[in-house]
Amino acid sequence: MDRVAIYCRLSDEDRDKFSEFDESESIQNQKSLLTKYAMEQGWNIYNIYSDDDYSGLDDKRPAFNQMIQDAEKGKFNIVLCKHQSRFTRDVEVVERYLHRKFPEWGIRFVSITDHVDTKDKSNKKARQINSLVNEWYCEDISEAVRATFRVKREDGRFIGSFAPYGYMKHEMDKNRLVIDPEAATIVRMIFKWYMEGYGTQQIASMLNERNILNPTRYKQDKGLKYKNPFMTDMHGLWNKTTIRRILRDATYIGHVIQGKREKVNYKSEVILNKPRDEWVIVEDVHEPILDHSIFYAAQKRLNNNIRSTGDGRAHIFAGKVKCLDCKSTMNKVRSGRGHTYLRCKLYGIASQNRICTSHSILLDQLEAMIAEKIKEHFSRLSFDRLVSRLKQETLLEKQAKRSAKLHTGIKKQISEIDLIIKSIYADKVKHKLAEDQFNDLIHKFLEEQKGLVEHKENIEKEIENCKKRLENTEYWAGIIEKYKNPERLNHAMVNGLIDYIEIGEKDDNKERKIIIHWLF
Structure with missing residues (x-):
């Protein structure tokens, strides 16, 4: 008696294809149909193999591969499917098995609805045409999906499976990011520590000491089925690579950045990195976690490749001090007597060749001199001019503009939902919607609208708060006083006031030129 292996497969695209009035393609219905057919033919069923939620192009289907292994061992002599596309949508796989391996192993392939039977030699061309049509279908679906994703990306809608660390997907709109407060x-x-001078490795250690889960373990702890292919340990520890990736991510200032990587094509699993000029970047889409000024100050420090010292922290002028003559960076050096000073990098590399002189200056001395220079600089500027410049540089002004833009976008979304709700009511009146469908839809859109209204109200409060602070003379007087008479310089103050400093060599009178390039 003939022994038959029944194979069933269903993928997401197949589910989406059918409405409630179409014949169901479910795994269970495939099994029932094929079992009945095998019994009518008088075949003995060896096993039923089924792959649920697998594409017809996927060569890693577990049940499919098990069936192929059993076929090679001669455990059955017929493979039965509902349609040839259930077996595969890949032309190469059709040729490999239906026309080469199966005949070698003495196996007959039968599919019911498209009348494929390898026992009938005359329908080989029909099988090949079927396989081409199936592959064209996959190609068309792939292009349609890519086009849909492209439109969503360009519209600023987030299409990733998981939100970046620091955000989560909105409950009602999975293409919108909202802040995860924790x-x-x-x-x-992380940004605060980095701008205080700590290095990426030291920041990772500080987070690990506090038992804070890294992004991968944090998402898994929240119940998400997230897998990180680059994860090197299972302990949830931070490392400097993760810290650096967070410091580089403009998602934290409200931008949506997508399309960094792409599969070669629908048949390949190979994913290639795309050049930066091909990324899709849409600015000011969601609520930012960080001030723009903090983020860009961090980028500047990263680009300058500033290194921390043995205690994990860079000095306050790191990356900002240059040799006046050769324009090299001034490196931190410690003398045999324990004094810390800055020295021309080029001189340190080639001191014997006398390409440049040392330009050395004690770090404490430079700090005292810069503090005095800051006082002098502020004394030359009028209060009104200082307030005007600070307002231009401050995040408050930029934040107010971003919030206003975000507010306009949310108002538009609320108006769109209003139109949708009116349309749903109209369909109900015309009896185009059943009562349960109407209730489900209305509940969904009213909940989404409620969330948007709350978000709009919060943004309005932020805008009002920014305006009050921008108009608050005492607030600006406090900032100016803090800068005019600093008790001690710190990283935040230096980064906020100074672009870079140039140090000259001492002249015959032991005097040196120091030029400060101010940010305002």
Whole structure:
């Protein structure tokens, strides 16, 4: 008696294809149909193999591969499917098995609805045409999906499977990011520490000492089925690579950045990195976690490749001090007596060749001199001029503009939902919607609208708060006083006031030129 292996497969695109009035393509219905057919033919069923949620192009289907292994061992002599596309949508796989391996192994392939039977030699061309049509279908679906994703990306809608660390997907709109307060606190902490002079490795150690889960473990702890292919340990520890990736991510200032990587084509699993000029970047889409000024100050420090010292922290002028003559960076050096000073990098590399002189200056001495220079600089500027410049440089002004733009976008979304709700009511009146469908839709859109209204109200409060602070004379007087008479310089103050400093060599009178390039 003939022994038959029944194979069933269903993928997401197949589910989406059918409405409730179409014949169901479910795995269970495939099994029932094929079992009945095998019994009518008098075939003995060896096994039923089924792959649920697998594409017809996927060569890693577990049940499919098990069936192929059993076929090679001669455990059955017929493979039965509902349609040839259930077996595969790949032309190469059709040729490999239906026309080469199966005949070698003495196996007959039968599919019911498209009348494929390898026992009938005359329908080989029909099988090949079927396989081409199936592959064209996959190609068309792939292009349609890519086009849909492209439109969503360009519209600023997030299409990733998982939100970046610090954000989560909106409950009602999975293409919109909202702040995850718990993770956002850690993101702000990372940037704060970095701008205080700590290095990426030291920041990772500080997070690990506090038993804070890294992004991968944090998502898994929240119940997400997230897998990180680059994860090197299972302990949830931070490393400097993760810290650096967070410091580079403009998602934290409200931008949506997508399309960094792309599969070669629908038949390949190979994913290639795309050049930066091909990324899709849409600015000011969601609520930012960070001030723009903090983020870009961090980028400047990263680009300058500033290194921390043995205690994990860079000095306050790191990356900002240059030799006046050769324009090299001034490196931190410690003398045999324990004094810390800055020295021309080029001189340190080639001191014997006398390409440049040392330009050395004690770090403490430079700090005292810069503090005095700051006082002098502020004394030359009028209060009104200082307030005007600070307002231009401050995040408050930029934040107010971003919030206003975000507010306009949310108002538009609320108006769109209003139109949708009116349309749903109209369909109900015309009896185009059943009562349960109407209730489900209305509940969904009213909930989404409620969330948007709350978000709009919060943004309005932020805008009002920014305006009050921008108009608050005492607030600006406090900032100016803090800068005019600093008790001690710190990283935030230096980064906020100074672009870079140039140090000259001492002249015959032991005097040196120091030029400060101010940010305002």
